[in-house]
Amino acid sequence: MVTPLPPFALDPSAPPRLALAEGEVHVWCLFAERFGDAAALARLADLMTPDERARQSRFVRARDRHLQLLARALVRVLFSAYAGEPPDAWRFGTGPHGKPYLAAPALAPPLAFNLSHTEGLVAAAFTLRDEVGVDVEDLDRRAPTLDVARRFFAPSEVARLEAEPPERQTDVFFAFWTLKEAYLKARGLGLSAPLASFAFDLDADPPAIRFAPPIDDEPARWRFVRDAPSDRHRLAVAVARPAGAACHVRIGRVEPAGAGR
Numbered sequence: 001m002v003t004p005l006p007p008f009a010l011d012p013s014a015p016p017r018l019a020l021a022e023g024e025v026h027v028w029c030l031f032a033e034r035f036g037d038a039a040a041l042a043r044l045a046d047l048m049t050p051d052e053r054a055r056q057s058r059f060v061r062a063r064d065r066h067l068q069l070l071a072r073a074l075v076r077v078l079f080s081a082y083a084g085e086p087p088d089a090w091r092f093g094t095g096p097h098g099k100p101y102l103a104a105p106a107l108a109p110p111l112a113f114n115l116s117h118t119e120g121l122v123a124a125a126f127t128l129r130d131e132v133g134v135d136v137e138d139l140d141r142r143a144p145t146l147d148v149a150r151r152f153f154a155p156s157e158v159a160r161l162e163a164e165p166p167e168r169q170t171d172v173f174f175a176f177w178t179l180k181e182a183y184l185k186a187r188g189l190g191l192s193a194p195l196a197s198f199a200f201d202l203d204a205d206p207p208a209i210r211f212a213p214p215i216d217d218e219p220a221r222w223r224f225v226r227d228a229p230s231d232r233h234r235l236a237v238a239v240a241r242p243a244g245a246a247c248h249v250r251i252g253r254v255e256p257a258g259a260g261r
Contacts, residue, residue, distance in 0.1 A: 001247075001248050001249070002225055002227070002249045002250070002251060003248070003249075003250050003251075004250065004251060004252060005026060005028075005250045005251060005252025006252060007252055007253045007254065007255050008081070008252070008254060008255070009254075009255050009256065009257045009258070009259060010030065010035070010044070010070075010073065010074060010077055010254050010255070010256060010257060011077075011257035011258075012043060012044065012046075012047055012073065012076070012077055012080075012087045012088075013043070015077050015078075015080040015081040015087065016081045017081060018078070018081040018082050019082070020082060020111070020126060020127060020128050021128075021248070022128060023241060023245060023246045023247050023248060024127065024128075024247075024248045024249075024250065025125055025126070025127040025130075025132060025237060025239050025247065025248070025249045025250070026125070026126045026127070026250050026251075026252070027123060027124070027125045027134060027227075027235070027237055027249060027250070027251045027252070028074065028078065028123065028124045028125075028126075028251075028252055028253070028254050029121060029122070029123050029136075029229045029235070029251065029252070029253050029254065030070055030074055030121070030122040030123070030124075030253070030254040031120060031121060031229075031230070031253075032063070032066060032067055032070055032120050032121065032122065033120060034255065034256055034259070035066075035070055035256050037256065037258075040256060040257055040258075041066075041069065044069055044070070044073035045069055045073075046088070047072070047073055047076050047087050047088050048069070048072055048073075049091070052072050055068070056068045056069060056072075063119075067117045067122060068117075070117075070122050071115055071117050071122045071124075073087075074115075074122055074124050074254060075090075075092075075100075075113065075115055075124055076088070076090050078113070078124055078126060079102065079111065079113075082111055082126060083107050083111065085105060089105065090102065090104075090105075091103045091104040091105075095188045096188075097188055097189055097190030097191075097192055098190050099114070099185060099188035099190070100113070100114070100115060109128050109129055110128070110129055111126060111127075111128065112126070112127050112128070112129060112130055112131065112132050113125060113126045113127075113132065114132050114133045114134045114185050114186065115134070116134045116135045116136045116181075116185070116235075117136065118136045118137050118138045118141075118233065119138040119140065119141070120138060120230075120232070120233070121136050121138070121229060121230070121233050122136075123136045123229070123235055125237055125239075127239060130239050130240050130241055131186045131187065131188075131238075131239065131240040132186055132237070132238065132239045132240075133181070133182040133183060133184065133185030133186030133187070133237070133238040133239075134182055134185065134235065134236070134237050134238075135177075135178040135179075135181035135182045135185060135235070135236050136178065136229070136233055136234065136235045137174045137177060137178050137181075137233070137234050138232055138233055139170055139171065139174060139232050139233065139234060140232050143170075143173070145161065145169050145170055145173035146161065146162065146169065146173075148173070149161050149173060149176070152194075152195040152196060153176060153195060153196060153199075154195075154196045154197075154198070154199035154212075155196075155199075156199050156201075157176050157199055157200065160172065160176075160202065161173060161176070171234070172202070174234045175202055175226060175234065175236075176200055176202070178226070178234050178235060178236035179200045179207055179209075179224055179226070179236045179238070180195055180198070180200070181236070182224070182236040182237055182238035183198065183209065183222070183224075183238045185238070186238040186239065186240060187217075193214070193215055194214070196212075197211065197212050197213065197214060197215045198210065198211045198212065198215055198217075199212075200224075206223065206224050206225060206226075207224040207226060208224075209222055209224065218243070220243040220244075221240050221241060221242065221243055222238060222239070222240055222241075223238070223239050223240075223241055223247040223249075224236065224237065224238055225237045225249045227251055229251075235251075237249055
């Protein structure tokens, strides 16, 4: 089940008060072009640690540095919204394949989160305890979709893509791609697992997954949601829940501080 969340403003001095129920996933979408106020961006930059600033500075393009700033600030403000500590109190680490996690302070129950960004969009997913992954992609990216699919996707996915008319192939390609990325990010596998070792059925509602070696996993424990945050963006969420347990995904937008005033 997917339902909307009311929007909130990205203001580190006044985080909203948010709560997660068991089995609930909140996905927050932030459109980068709406965040251009220099003073507001400076306040967000003040939240970053020296290591985060150093990583941000390595991006060559200004728009990539902008996305990185917004992504780091969004995660901090959201942790404060759910758990109450100030936004600059949170410290993060990364797993062996790059999955971020909260290093300190410890929370009970633990909050799981994942983050994704693409041209123009940042998305963050939060849930209690469960493995969660989110991926967003920009349809305006020019990708050789059939060539990439034939090289990396499972045979059933390639066949589905080849059966689509040319004008639909980009959208279907990114439906598969975002689902695959969301699953890998939820597991913390990065691209260490072959993309052809698991396949999605887009005709199932919600999308269904099946596995082949070397992946050893149980399809029944996974829930997947697809969404289109804008005409040009596609999003997928993966969350692990016990077989038969309810899962409620809610999706909301993040606005600049002061928007609408």
